[in-house]
Amino acid sequence: MALITLDVNGTSRTVDAEDGTPLLWVLRDLLGLTGTKYGCGAGLCGSCTVHLDGEATRSCITPVENAVGKKILTIEGFCEKPDNPLVEAWLDEEVSQCGYCQPGQLMTAAALFSRNPAPSENEINAAMSETLCRCGTQNRIRKAIRRVIEEGGMR
Amino acid sequence: MTSPTTTRRDFLKVVSVAGAGLALGVYDRQAWAMAEESGTTLSPSVYLSIDTSGNVTVVVARAEMGQGVRTAIPMLVAEELEADWDRIRVEQALADPKYGSMVTGGSQSIRTSWEPLRKAGATAREMLIAAAAQEWRVEPSTCRAERGSIVHGTTGRKMEYGKLVERAARLPVPENPLLKNPAKYRIIGKKVRRLDSPDKLRGKAIFGIDTRVPGMLIAAIQRSPVIGGSVKRFDAAGALATPGVRRVVQVHSGVAVLADTTWAAFQGRDNLVVDWDDGPNARMSSASIAKMFQEKSAGEVRIARNDGDSAAALASAVQKSVATYELPFLAHAPLEPMNCIAHTRADSAEIWAPSQSPLVARDAVAGALGLPPEKVVVHPTLSGGGFGRRLWPDFAVEAALVSRAAGTPVKVVWTREEDMRHDFYRPASLHRLAAGIDGNGKLSAWQHRIVAPSINIQLFPEGTGENRWRDAVDGAAQLPYTVPSILVEYAMANTPVQILWWRSVYNSQNAFVNESFLDEIAVLAGKDPFEYRRELLPVDSRLRGVLELAAKKAGWGTPLPAGMGRGIACHACFGSFVAEVAEVSVDSNGGVRVKRIVSAVDCGRAVNPDGIRSQIEGGVIIGLTAALYGEITIENGRVQQGNYDAYKLLRYDETPEIEVHIVGSEKDPTGVGEPGLPPVAPAVCNAIYAATGKRIRRLPIRLQ
Numbered sequence: 115m116a117l118i119t120l121d122v123n124g125t126s127r128t129v130d131a132e133d134g135t136p137l138l139w140v141l142r143d144l145l146g147l148t149g150t151k152y153g154c155g156a157g158l159c160g161s162c163t164v165h166l167d168g169e170a171t172r173s174c175i176t177p178v179e180n181a182v183g184k185k186i187l188t189i190e191g192f193c194e195k196p197d198n199p200l201v202e203a204w205l206d207e208e209v210s211q212c213g214y215c216q217p218g219q220l221m222t223a224a225a226l227f228s229r230n231p232a233p234s235e236n237e238i239n240a241a242m243s244e245t246l247c248r249c250g251t252q253n254r255i256r257k258a259i260r261r262v263i264e265e266g267g268m269r
Numbered sequence: 270m271t272s273p274t275t276t277r278r279d280f281l282k283v284v285s286v287a288g289a290g291l292a293l294g295v296y297d298r299q300a301w302a303m304a305e306e307s308g309t310t311l312s313p314s315v316y317l318s319i320d321t322s323g324n325v326t327v328v329v330a331r332a333e334m335g336q337g338v339r340t341a342i343p344m345l346v347a348e349e350l351e352a353d354w355d356r357i358r359v360e361q362a363l364a365d366p367k368y369g370s371m372v373t374g375g376s377q378s379i380r381t382s383w384e385p386l387r388k389a390g391a392t393a394r395e396m397l398i399a400a401a402a403q404e405w406r407v408e409p410s411t412c413r414a415e416r417g418s419i420v421h422g423t424t425g426r427k428m429e430y431g432k433l434v435e436r437a438a439r440l441p442v443p444e445n446p447l448l449k450n451p452a453k454y455r456i457i458g459k460k461v462r463r464l465d466s467p468d469k470l471r472g473k474a475i476f477g478i479d480t481r482v483p484g485m486l487i488a489a490i491q492r493s494p495v496i497g498g499s500v501k502r503f504d505a506a507g508a509l510a511t512p513g514v515r516r517v518v519q520v521h522s523g524v525a526v527l528a529d530t531t532w533a534a535f536q537g538r539d540n541l542v543v544d545w546d547d548g549p550n551a552r553m554s555s556a557s558i559a560k561m562f563q564e565k566s567a568g569e570v571r572i573a574r575n576d577g578d579s580a581a582a583l584a585s586a587v588q589k590s591v592a593t594y595e596l597p598f599l600a601h602a603p604l605e606p607m608n609c610i611a612h613t614r615a616d617s618a619e620i621w622a623p624s625q626s627p628l629v630a631r632d633a634v635a636g637a638l639g640l641p642p643e644k645v646v647v648h649p650t651l652s653g654g655g656f657g658r659r660l661w662p663d664f665a666v667e668a669a670l671v672s673r674a675a676g677t678p679v680k681v682v683w684t685r686e687e688d689m690r691h692d693f694y695r696p697a698s699l700h701r702l703a704a705g706i707d708g709n710g711k712l713s714a715w716q717h718r719i720v721a722p723s724i725n726i727q728l729f730p731e732g733t734g735e736n737r738w739r740d741a742v743d744g745a746a747q748l749p750y751t752v753p754s755i756l757v758e759y760a761m762a763n764t765p766v767q768i769l770w771w772r773s774v775y776n777s778q779n780a781f782v783n784e785s786f787l788d789e790i791a792v793l794a795g796k797d798p799f800e801y802r803r804e805l806l807p808v809d810s811r812l813r814g815v816l817e818l819a820a821k822k823a824g825w826g827t828p829l830p831a832g833m834g835r836g837i838a839c840h841a842c843f844g845s846f847v848a849e850v851a852e853v854s855v856d857s858n859g860g861v862r863v864k865r866i867v868s869a870v871d872c873g874r875a876v877n878p879d880g881i882r883s884q885i886e887g888g889v890i891i892g893l894t895a896a897l898y899g900e901i902t903i904e905n906g907r908v909q910q911g912n913y914d915a916y917k918l919l920r921y922d923e924t925p926e927i928e929v930h931i932v933g934s935e936k937d938p939t940g941v942g943e944p945g946l947p948p949v950a951p952a953v954c955n956a957i958y959a960a961t962g963k964r965i966r967r968l969p970i971r972l973q
Contacts, residue, residue: 151605155535209470210466252890
């Protein structure tokens with residue numbers, strides 16, 4: 115095992131993990147940040163999405179060593195501020211059903227907004243379509259994203 | 270602790286004044302009888318408690334898997350209690366027979382809670398009013414409950430519930446509390462915030478897979494790639510050499526690798542070398558199953574419904590049509606893969622499971638471990654989707670046996686591939702149809718022969734009861750149309766493929782077949798598919814009501830651009846009535862794009878209208894996913910699909926606009942989790958027919 119230091123949600127964290135261990139399991143099992151979810155293990159569903167230096171990244175296929183030296187943001191860090199416009203919009207539209215995929219949906223949408231405060235419908239489609247939901251909340255996610263745009267983006 | 274004033278006849282009862290709070294339990298007769306027989310202390314099936322600070326806790330005995338039961342059940346209580354919605358707290362019930370069956374399935378949570386939970390709230394309200402009246406030395410009839418307080422009508426004096434609970438807990442329990450006039454509802458039928466959303470969005474909600482217990486290891490299991498195979502021998506050296514791996518044990522379902530972390534367990538599982546005995550199914554395939562279905566369709570049948578003389582009616586029909594429909598096995602594929610924590614000890618066990626049937630899990634685990642059921646504690650957790658998969662207790666039994674074999678608390682986590690390849694699937698089916706019309710184009714004969722495995726018989730082969738096979742004809746035997754002769758038959762065609770209830774169960778197949786074939790007959794009769802259905806449904810029937818509403822809202826009959834088509838379908842199940850209109854475009858390469866689904870639902874009184882819309886939207890999307898993509902296939906005894914690349918889910922950019930229109934109703938509420946699903950596939954396929962003239966008789970849809 116090897117000691118690895120990571121910048122997680124603005125805090126320096128040292129973990130003992132083999133090279134090649136997906137960042138997902140380091141976050142979940144070693145750091146107790148279980149808001150990042152395991153859905154497919156193959157970069158297909160997006161439930162594990164976190165930000166690495168602001169980029170939406172599939173943590174289930176990202177070896178932990180690739181995250182060293184980068185700013186890792188998880189759903190827990192993203193929601194530290196109480197009045198997060200994305201979370202508020204998701205609540206206003208009553209998006210979540212089982213809720214399992216929603217942290218990944220929020221992190222995917224947040225990365226989109228950080229690139230572009232008023233994304234077009236095509237940009238929204240391109241960003242969101244690889245993040246899967248089995249309960250069927252797609253249209254409410256769309257409404258929530260539109261609401262954020264109408265209310266002035268991420269402020 | 271019991272109150273001396275309560276008696277066995279009490280429907281509601283003060284069960285605890287611990288912490289000087291008021292706790293009311295609702296008994297059902299069966300739970301009561303059970304408790305009497307076993308001689309245990311009587312406890313409530315579902316209860317609410319109000320503490321001295323005025324917080325109201327509602328214990329929810331159903332599983333929250335996204336359907337919103339942790340919001341809708343508290344709404345029933347809060348309404349009658351005149352509670353302040355912001356003071357409502359929810360507590361998950363442990364598995365206990367005192368709560369009744371605890372099964373979350375069959376779209377029944379609200380149906381079965383409607384009466385008892387409103388009564389629980391009303392009882393507490395009356396007791397709080399009585400306590401305030403006593404306090405103020407006034408007539409109870411001069412007091413009223415209002416948003417968490419009792420108010421005296423003439424003086425305007427006011428006391429919060431928290432201040433009244435100690436006195437109220439000492440009062441007799443009213444036998445027949447007066448329920449509110451629905452015209453006065455301020456929570457039921459209104460928009461309230463889902464109580465479970467904030468934690469879910471912020472990553473704080475703890476699902477089964479997020480749960481930890483002290484000292485636990487994490488296990489991954491290698492299961493037989495061939496259905497029904499078993500371990501011949503295995504070499505654990507590679508697994509044990511994997512960093513973080515602690516133990517390897519064999520259980521009934523395969524070989525388990527226990528490790529410090531999930532990743533180490535997954536890697537150890539991959540490094541395990543197992544020599545499998547493939548067993549008798551190594552040559553089974555989707556083709557061999559289809560062939561067996563064909564053979565069974567000409568064999569012995571059971572009669573599910575026989576009105577009139579369909580053979581004679583068919584023989585004398587002016588025109589007739591025959592068709593064969595086929596549907597595949599489907600996986601549940603919830604985003605949270607199967608998982609379970611078990612901590613077994615010599616004489617007891619504790620289980621943490623994202624389960625839809627925690628009591629069934631408790632009894633199954635007890636049976637597997639040879640323990641009395643009361644020695645097994647099951648903690649139901651949040652579920653990341655269920656759709657029926659979590660009703661079966663296999664994953665809890667497996668975790669318990671791994672824990673016992675390894676002598677340690679363990680969380681078994683299924684990889685996505687294991688989850689998909691070792692699911693209990695929605696059964697595949699074959700359907701033979703024949704129908705005839707008379708000189709006026711009216712449907713005169715309808716024959717439907719269903720060839721499919723029976724979930725009931727496959728799951729409970731030892732069960733008794735003449736009609737257990739009838740599950741397979743659900744939604745077919747109840748054909749809602751007025752036809753002089755109807756014959757519905759069933760040919761049982763069980764297979765080694767494990768099957769289970771999948772959202773809407775056999776309605777998912779039978780509604781597709783009913784509504785597609787009826788569309789064929791409408792075309793044969795030269796009639797408009799909406800008008801044809803409408804004329805065949807009894808006037809003033811609720812199904813006809815939703816059919817008309819969906820058609821109206823969808824603009825049925827208005828022109829569409831070239832390449833587009835509109836289709837309609839309706840179906841009744843789980844007590845509710847749903848009609849859906851699909852608008853579909855088909856491009857020159859046969860690419861299907863579903864643009865819009867208009868849904869009309871009559872589910873009785875709408876308890877949580879926005880929750881109902883969510884459930885119907887979800888049913889539409891999962892039904893559409895199945896129609897467009899859903900198929901589990903088998904080759905050489907192995908399930909071929911292992912992840913979301915091969916078993917696709919409907920993407921964000923493929924999701925049509927979905928409208929949900931709820932019929933205003935004062936009837937008691939009925940199911941909403943499942944009824945939105947069955948009409949989608951036939952509505953879409955009927956729309957494809959309207960656009961292209963091509964009839965889809967096999968799902969998933971393949972036009973290319």
